Amino acid sequence: MPESIVTIRNVSKSYGKHLVLDDISFDVPAGKIVGLLGANGCGKTTLMKIITGLIHDYSGEVLIAGHRPGVYSKARVAFLSDRSYLAEWFKTEDAIDYFDDFFEDFDRPKAMELTKRFGLDLKQRVKTMSKGMQEKVRLLLVMSRRAELYVMDEPLGGVDPAARSVILDIIMKNYADNSTLLLSTHQVHDLEQSFNHIIILGHGKVLLSSDIYDIRMQGLSVEEKYREVYGNAWEVD
Numbered sequence: 726m727p728e729s730i731v732t733i734r735n736v737s738k739s740y741g742k743h744l745v746l747d748d749i750s751f752d753v754p755a756g757k758i759v760g761l762l763g764a765n766g767c768g769k770t771t772l773m774k775i776i777t778g779l780i781h782d783y784s785g786e787v788l789i790a791g792h793r794p795g796v797y798s799k800a801r802v803a804f805l806s807d808r809s810y811l812a813e814w815f816k817t818e819d820a821i822d823y824f825d826d827f828f829e830d831f832d833r834p835k836a837m838e839l840t841k842r843f844g845l846d847l848k849q850r851v852k853t854m855s856k857g858m859q860e861k862v863r864l865l866l867v868m869s870r871r872a873e874l875y876v877m878d879e880p881l882g883g884v885d886p887a888a889r890s891v892i893l894d895i896i897m898k899n900y901a902d903n904s905t906l907l908l909s910t911h912q913v914h915d916l917e918q919s920f921n922h923i924i925i926l927g928h929g930k931v932l933l934s935s936d937i938y939d940i941r942m943q944g945l946s947v948e949e950k951y952r953e954v955y956g957n958a959w960e961v962d
Contacts, residue, residue, distance in 0.1 A: 730755040736785030747929030761909040763926035769909040803872035813852035830871040839865035868899040917947035
């Protein structure tokens with residue numbers, strides 16, 4: 726297994742005059758659970774869309790397992806976005822059929838198992854589902870792939886606190902062996918025991934990229950390190 730699954734070198738991205746990512750470089754270690762942390766608007770979602778090939782107008786180099794984002798990477802990367810991409814007329818079974826046809830690594834039996842676990846109706850249309858139910862459909866689709874890299878944008882965002890542990894358990898038990906999990910989150914406390922590595926974004930820069938072991942050796946929790954790094958970044962001389 727290579728040391729890194731994602732390589733980012735000198736990547737910048739702007740929306741008009743607003744610079745969101747400013748010449749950032751880092752690696753996402755392979756086979757790890759990596760937390761992508763930072764405040765709203767720091768560029769987490771933009772970065773994930775670049776990694777998954779949804780945004781192309783950026784400068785710098787991005788490699789997924791040694792390949793630029795494209796057909797190769799999309800066949801190996803499973804993306805859970807923060808917004809629904811399912812047609813309103815889709816039934817749950819239609820969404821499963823769509824992924825089964827589109828992705829060679831899709832595990833249909835697992836999808837059916839997760840449908841039952843989530844209590845979803847195969848015949849119900851997306852437009853009649855609550856936001857929470859739609860999130861469950863998108864999650865089961867992503868977790869039913871045997872991907873090399875799972876990219877998840879706020880998988881616990883908007884989830885009832887009582888359901889977070891259940892959703893997190895499903896994610897941790899269903900992603901493919903030896904794959905990499907890259908999650909952006911504000912729920913640092915809920916996820917910090919799962920992380921092997923964290924990347925903190927702020928001011929368009931990478932404020933920290935660190936193995937969790939190194940943080941523990943400082944006698945700090947991930948949440949404490951996050952507050953320390955972000956607090957220092959906002960200090961003005």
